[in-house]
Amino acid sequence: MNPIVRPFAVLAATTLLAGVAAAQSAPAAGVPSAPEPAPGLSLKKVVQSFNPDVSAVLDGFYYYEDSAEGLGHVMEELSGFGHAHGEGEDAHGHDHGIDNGFNLRHIELIVSASVDPYFRALVNAAVDEHGAELEEAWFETIALPGGLKLKAGKFYSDFGYINAQHAHQWDFTDQPLIYRLLLGDHGLNDKGAQLSWLAPTPFYLVAGIEGFQGDNEASYAYHGEEPLPERDAPRVAVGWLKFGPDLPGCHGLQFGVFGITGAHQEEYDGDEDGTHDQWLDGDSTIWGADFIYRYDAPKPYAQGDLTVQGEYASRTKSLDLVADDLAPEFVGSAREDRQDGYYLQTLYGVLPRWRAGVRWEQVGLTNEADLPNGESESFDPSWKASAMVDFTPSEFSRFRVQVARGGYETEEGTEEATEVSLQAIFSIGAHGAHKF
Amino acid sequence: MRTMIPAAAALVAAAALAAPAAPLRVVATTSDLADIARAVAGDRAGVRSICTGADDPHMMQGKPSFILAARDADLWIRVGLELEIGWEPVVLEGSRNPRIQPGQPGHLDAGSLIEPIDVPAGPVTREMGDVHPSGNPHFWVDPWNARIIATAVAERLAALDAGGAGAYAANAASFRKAVDERMFGAAALAKIPGDELWALRAAGTLDERLKREGIAGGGWDAMMRPLRGARVFTYHRSWGYFARRFGLEVAGEIEPKPGIPPSGAHLDRLVAKAKSAGVALILQEPFYNARAARRIAEKTGLPVVLTPISVGGAPEAKDYLATIDTAVARLAAAKPSAEGARQ
Structure with missing residues (x-):
């Protein structure tokens, strides 16, 4: 309870301090004062305090899906994208397995503020029923010249569009398949540093480079234990470019391209005896592109607003077979996996405070593996179609119903499944504005 | 890092000194602030507005083009009082422009200069809807506040461009005179x-x-005299400063709480109140749907006055003075309902 109670205490303290500040504040000197002081309106100065913004985001949903063994399991077995054993769930503090019935996503407790005239900092502690995890803890510069910004700590990479968004900002209940399959439930979120530059061009152009420690659960897994070699950190490098024309008024458009490369290791338990018997080491590279268009209709309560967005990502894993207890003759041979995927989605403000959206996605359009034994495999793509309607009573609450149907390729063939979710998101406290 | 800060500051200062005497670039969050800034800056500064008069400044989103405007700005003028809280931080942070960050000479917070109304007396909770804890941010509709803004813009521009101090002061004085003449x-x-x-x-x-x-x-004051003491409904809590200045009394809002669209039950309450409290008319901005107002009008006979609250909100509202002209003219032309008319 304690971590949840604390922000409320801070909020209460903030209110108290604000009250004191208000009582003490005097009209600013030198400002021409209105000659019409109505009684009770002598409070002139905006109430100020040095307290950080503190907020908590609650995100829960009721979920139903009709697959035979559970979609979480299907995802792990998805042809070409299957998890290596020993990764995933136990590599991170909390897994995001979704059960039929009631689910509570981790609660984000976010504290952010300007540190001084030079830095801004944010801490985001994700708390769930099983414990707490530090989701973000970073600072960034706010006064570097030349359009430069330096950020360091634990943070979400700014590549692509959705990666840097928190779950409560997603326009659908779940993240796109390609993100989940290539980077796991957390996306690319790691300890590292970022340098970005806003170019002095007549259009919007931001370039960023990032270095991360490299312990992503899916594409940048690292074990570093015998017989796998140790690899020096930082093990993951990211580069991205975002471009946007200077569109007038209601229109916003941004394109992005990105590349991610880094060390990747896998361990397998081929004979399923509970111990690893195959080890691979090498690099994994992802490149891709993203775009978003937003139309901000001149109507209140987001009616008529339109968003169209999409992202494509392609991954190549180039690994060497370091050791293999079951087939030692292939040790030293290479394995290469090539997978890709995309999503396209659009949202429209159908009524004041009501939005409707559809999303189409495919993964594995390219879906090949060249194995150490010289053989090659290729697999069919999987697909998913989602539709959602959400209602936003205020900026701080949202209710969503989402229906999805997907066809998933596994060794046992195509499994089609339907998912339904009813979601509620609440934000309390002072929450920062969201990026474009 | 410690050695970096003075170095960075020195670089910024050097860049500022080395910069050629190009016209100042002013970016205002709303079209009204931009229009007043334009009047004060004359030809010594280029002025750009983030919102057009047709936008709701509560609900904007930080777009790449806004970040571009902020990147190049020497002076950023905002309404403040948390009106732009949903998007301004993203734009200011994204701009990487140290000159216009809050607290810098290049950041002018108009809301901190005026006498706010509707400052909540007790604790604020979000049960109250989209309330602004520091007071109502729609202060520019009061011509007195436009004078205050003009004076402050002139001072701030003079601080950034000492060579133009005389011109800015003179321009602000003629803007104030123009306001006074229209007013009286x-x-x-x-x-x-x-x-x-x-x-x-x-x-x-x-x-x-x-x-x-x-x-x-003469002027607005004389034109509005017949409406002094008249009770009005507004859509949003956006006409409070205007009403106070001209002696109107806001008897209710079509929004049950700020930022919450009207329900049928709330409209029924307003219909009843229109009769019991002797309300004279309904006043709202054209960017809100007028259906609710018309529904009340049908049942009560109240005239509905649609008039923009911001420059560019209608073709007639081509600048600040014309915006107030339009509002005053439309109100003066409205025929208050018989029971609402008061002497």
């Missing part, structure tokens, strides 16, 4: 200085003084 009429302004006219008006002794000296009253 040329005849009154010819006999009594503007500041005194405002003070007399505030004290409630202006009419008496004009009568005594045989001066014909």
